[in-house]
Amino acid sequence: MNEMPILQVQEVTKTFGGILALNRVSFDVREGEILGIIGPNGSGKTTIVNCITGFVKMSSGKIFFRGKEITGKPAHKIADLGVTRTFQIMRPYYSLPAYKNLVIPLFSPRAKRTGGWRGGGKLGDRNTVGIDILEEIGFERDSFVPYKMASALPTGYLKRLELARCLALRPEIVLCDEVFSGLSMSEIASMVPLIERLQMDGITLIMIEHRLRELFRVADRVLVLNFGEKLFEGTPEEVMANEKVKKAYFGSEEVEEVMTYA
Amino acid sequence: MTFIDRRKERLDRGIKVRADGIYALMSWRELSYLTLPRMVLIAGMLLLPLLMPNLYWQRVISIVCIYALLALSFDFLAHFVGLVSLGGALYIGTGAYLAAILNKKLGLSLLFTIPAASITGALICTLLLLPCLPLRGVYFAIVSLMYPLAIARVIEALNIFGGTDGIMGIESFPNNWVEQYFGIIMVLLFLFGLRRLVNLDIGLVFRGVKDNDQAVRASGMSVAYYKAVAVFIAATMGCLAGACLSHTYMFAGISLFALDFSILPIAATVIGGSGTLAGPVLGCLILVPISELLRSFGTLRIAIYAVVLMAFIVFKSEGLMVYGQRKYHQFERWVKI
Numbered sequence: 027m028n029e030m031p032i033l034q035v036q037e038v039t040k041t042f043g044g045i046l047a048l049n050r051v052s053f054d055v056r057e058g059e060i061l062g063i064i065g066p067n068g069s070g071k072t073t074i075v076n077c078i079t080g081f082v083k084m085s086s087g088k089i090f091f092r093g094k095e096i097t098g099k100p101a102h103k104i105a106d107l108g109v110t111r112t113f114q115i116m117r118p119y120y121s122l123p124a125y126k127n128l129v130i131p132l133f134s135p136r137a138k139r140t141g142g143w144r145g146g147g148k149l150g151d152r153n154t155v156g157i158d159i160l161e162e163i164g165f166e167r168d169s170f171v172p173y174k175m176a177s178a179l180p181t182g183y184l185k186r187l188e189l190a191r192c193l194a195l196r197p198e199i200v201l202c203d204e205v206f207s208g209l210s211m212s213e214i215a216s217m218v219p220l221i222e223r224l225q226m227d228g229i230t231l232i233m234i235e236h237r238l239r240e241l242f243r244v245a246d247r248v249l250v251l252n253f254g255e256k257l258f259e260g261t262p263e264e265v266m267a268n269e270k271v272k273k274a275y276f277g278s279e280e281v282e283e284v285m286t287y288a
Numbered sequence: 289m290t291f292i293d294r295r296k297e298r299l300d301r302g303i304k305v306r307a308d309g310i311y312a313l314m315s316w317r318e319l320s321y322l323t324l325p326r327m328v329l330i331a332g333m334l335l336l337p338l339l340m341p342n343l344y345w346q347r348v349i350s351i352v353c354i355y356a357l358l359a360l361s362f363d364f365l366a367h368f369v370g371l372v373s374l375g376g377a378l379y380i381g382t383g384a385y386l387a388a389i390l391n392k393k394l395g396l397s398l399l400f401t402i403p404a405a406s407i408t409g410a411l412i413c414t415l416l417l418l419p420c421l422p423l424r425g426v427y428f429a430i431v432s433l434m435y436p437l438a439i440a441r442v443i444e445a446l447n448i449f450g451g452t453d454g455i456m457g458i459e460s461f462p463n464n465w466v467e468q469y470f471g472i473i474m475v476l477l478f479l480f481g482l483r484r485l486v487n488l489d490i491g492l493v494f495r496g497v498k499d500n501d502q503a504v505r506a507s508g509m510s511v512a513y514y515k516a517v518a519v520f521i522a523a524t525m526g527c528l529a530g531a532c533l534s535h536t537y538m539f540a541g542i543s544l545f546a547l548d549f550s551i552l553p554i555a556a557t558v559i560g561g562s563g564t565l566a567g568p569v570l571g572c573l574i575l576v577p578i579s580e581l582l583r584s585f586g587t588l589r590i591a592i593y594a595v596v597l598m599a600f601i602v603f604k605s606e607g608l609m610v611y612g613q614r615k616y617h618q619f620e621r622w623v624k625i
Contacts, residue, residue, distance in 0.1 A: 079506070105508035113506070119499040122492065130496040131507035133489045152489055195508055 030093055032057040032230050033078070033109070033199060038087030040073055040254075047073045049254045050087070055199070060221070060231045062241045062262070065251035066275060071234045072114060074251070075201045078232075079111045080104040091199075106136045108198035112188035112205060114234075118176040124165060125172045127187060128156030131194035140196040156194070163190045164220065182213040189220075199230045206237040214240050242266070250274065295625055298618045325616065326480075329566060333476060337468040346464050350536050352576045353471025354380075357529040359553035359560070359568030360478055361522035367563040368486050369518040370498030371421075372429040374550040375413065377436035379526020380533060381545040383409040387531035388455040388540035398459050402531045409527030414520045421515045424501075433550060440545035454541020458534055471532060475569060478525055483565050485521075494518050552579075555593065559600050561607025570609055 031054035040048040048070045055061050063071050076082035078089055080101035088097045096104055105111075119127050132142050132152040143159050160172045163186045171183065179187065185205050192200045205221075206214050214237065221244050225231060235241040242248070242262035250257040250265060252274040258265060265271055303321050340346045358376045365371045386405035390396045396404070420431040443449055450456075461467035485491045493514055496504045501511045534540040552575060553568065560571030578596070582589035604611065614620075 081502070081505070100510070101505040102508050102510045105506055110508075111506055113502070117500045117503040117506075119496050119503065121495065121499050126492055129489055129492050130504065130509075133493055134508040136508045191503065191507060 029057065031055055032092060033232075034088075034090040035074070035078065036088045036090070038074065038077055038089065039085045040070070040077055040082065041085050047254050048077065048084070051251070051254070051256050053249055053256065053259060055230060055232060057230055058225065058228060059246040060225055060233060060244055062245035062248040063232060063234045063251060064236070064238060064241065064248060064265075065257070068253075069251040070254040071251055072203055073254075075111055075203050075232070075234060078104075079109060079201060081111075105195065106134070108136065108195065109201070110192035110195055110197040110199065111201040112185075112192060112203055114203040114207070116181070116184040116188055118179075118184055118187050118191075120175070120177040123173050123175055124179060124183070124187060125153060125156040125160055127176055128159055128190055128194050129153060131191050132156060134195060136195045142196050143193040145196070159190050159193055160187075163193065164216065181208045182210070185209065185217075186220075189224075193224075197229060199232065200224070201232045201234075203234050204236065205233070206235055206240055218244055293624060294622045296620055297623045298614070298620050300618055304617045329569075330476060333472050334469075336472065337465065343464065346468060347536070348577060348580050349468050350471050350532070352572050353468070353475050354529040354533050354536075355549075355552055355556065355576050356475045356569045356572040357471075357478060357525045358549060359556040359572050360475070360482060360565060361525040362553040363557045363562055363565055363568045364482050364486075365518060365522045366557070368491065368498060369494045369515060370424065370501075371515060371519065372425060373417075373432045373519070373522065374429045374554075375417065375432035375435060375523075376526060376551075376553050377545045377547060377549040378416070378432065378439070379409070379413055379523050380530035380549045381436055381439060381542075382413055382523075383527030383530025384534035384540040384544045385449055385455070385530075386412075386527070387534045388458050389449065391458050391535075392455055398461065398535055402528065402535070405531035406524050406528040409530065410520050410523035413523035413527065414516055417519050417523075418512075418516060421512050421519070433547075436545040436547075436550065440542040443542050450541070452542065454539055454543070456539050458538045458540065460538050461535055467532075467536060474528060474532075479565055479569060482521075486565075490514075490517075552576075555597050557607075558597060558605075559607060561609030561611070561613075564607070564609040564613065567607050567609030571607075574608075 033055040035054070036052050037050045038048055038052070039046070039050055051070070051074060063074065065071050073082065077084040080096070080099055080103070083098065088095060090096065091107055091109055096107065096109070119130065129152045131137055132155055142155060143162070157167060157172045161167045165171045165183065165186065171179070176184070176187065185208070189200070189202070189205065206217060209217065218240060221231065221233075233241060233245065245262055247260065248262050248265045249259045250271050257274055258268050258271050260268070303318055306318055337346055337349055340349060358380070361379070362373060362376065365373045383405050386409045387401040390401040390404055391398065416435055417432060420428055423431060444452055461470070486495065493504065493509065497511055497514050504511050504514070530544065533544065553572075556571030556575050557568040558571070559574060560567030560569065579589060579593065582592055585592065600607075
């Protein structure tokens, strides 16, 4: 494949005081793929998302989006290019109903340019477009869930609302920071087809996950981080078979047997 | 030991539920349910100058309007944008001095000085506050409080704009009625304008900035830009009030950078009910006349003020307007649990 990667991350390093959160991490993301990022707690997964989306200034390194450098740009400029993110700790507008939550991103310059998800924002009233997006992402219109206050929504809906906020911008890349965590098995089961549909619609997804089984089902490639360094990169099968990854996750070799039984 | 075996249940009145929809257009009763409170406020405000016994109290109405504009701008910034601004004195001072300079030095009439001082004053205030916009909560409050204090001392030290004497002999309003009704109409315009604004799409962005500025950034919008726009709107109101004040007093001096203009609007907002926009106006209608009545107590009135404020915060922290709205829209009854 000699196409230009949609996102190139080159030697990104981030230090918080004396702590090295990311140490020269490099990887490419191909257009239209789902890239999983996994790693034990504190391995720098969220930090890499923060660096890419401009929420945190990286100490050194470069990031290119479609060949153009986006290093050091402010967060809203990067989102304006179509590189959007969800937050691990959900950040809805709690004082507004769910559909009004989408009026805000639909009001953004990018949504005004692109018309938002499916392009409806250029024509219609932002309230109805917001409800359309919510319905597509699993808020049943007839159940009045889109009209509920965000503060009254359960976690599953809030995770979807995070995704919907990205979709309202008509994104090119969505960086999902643990969209499966905190969800029940049945909620995840309904989320997986949604992720697959977004991929079919041409959105490139970068997914940070702890729920490996579900991630491996949808991901095309997986990147493993450990103590801020890139440990391994490959297909889900390769990752599962890799010894280094097992060690990072389970520590010593004796525990390995436990994993095979599990 | 007492057990709590009952709680207050609140239910929306049927008429509120119906009046929220399009059905309100179908009956006079429901239509008046929606419009009556607004009409009472508008009519009350417009009748106010006629009810005042003498010139002194008519002047008080003008002052009420000036504080009401400040309180509106405070409530808008604090409750809908999340910026707790103590810049009331900054807006008043800037607006007053600009109007004074335009009037005295350039000889412009009041028809020009008031709008010009509002807009340029708001620009100046926004530029001054621009570096502090990333700050939130109490930090923004502190910085916005420092500006009026600093500017007053700068004017004093450099002896510019008339120094400690201030600028005197500014053109006054043609007569008392113009003065009062101009203030009242401005308050009503900004009150209903702001109420509409906060429900528009851009108003939702303002509220989003308050609720969750990170999500606004993640939506591809510059938080600083929207905060600046909001501060500009608030400063326009404040500077308008300042310009009116200088024409009312026919004077602009460093006393217009006094803390009263920062503090009283907050007190009015607390008493009236924050986040209602109408509440702060109501609060000013109560507080400013009380403050005038207490004038005979001298500086002790500040102490009485403080007690009133404390009592409100402790016993009715929601504010009069929120309380009133609840009674108007909802049934309340005790139910056993």
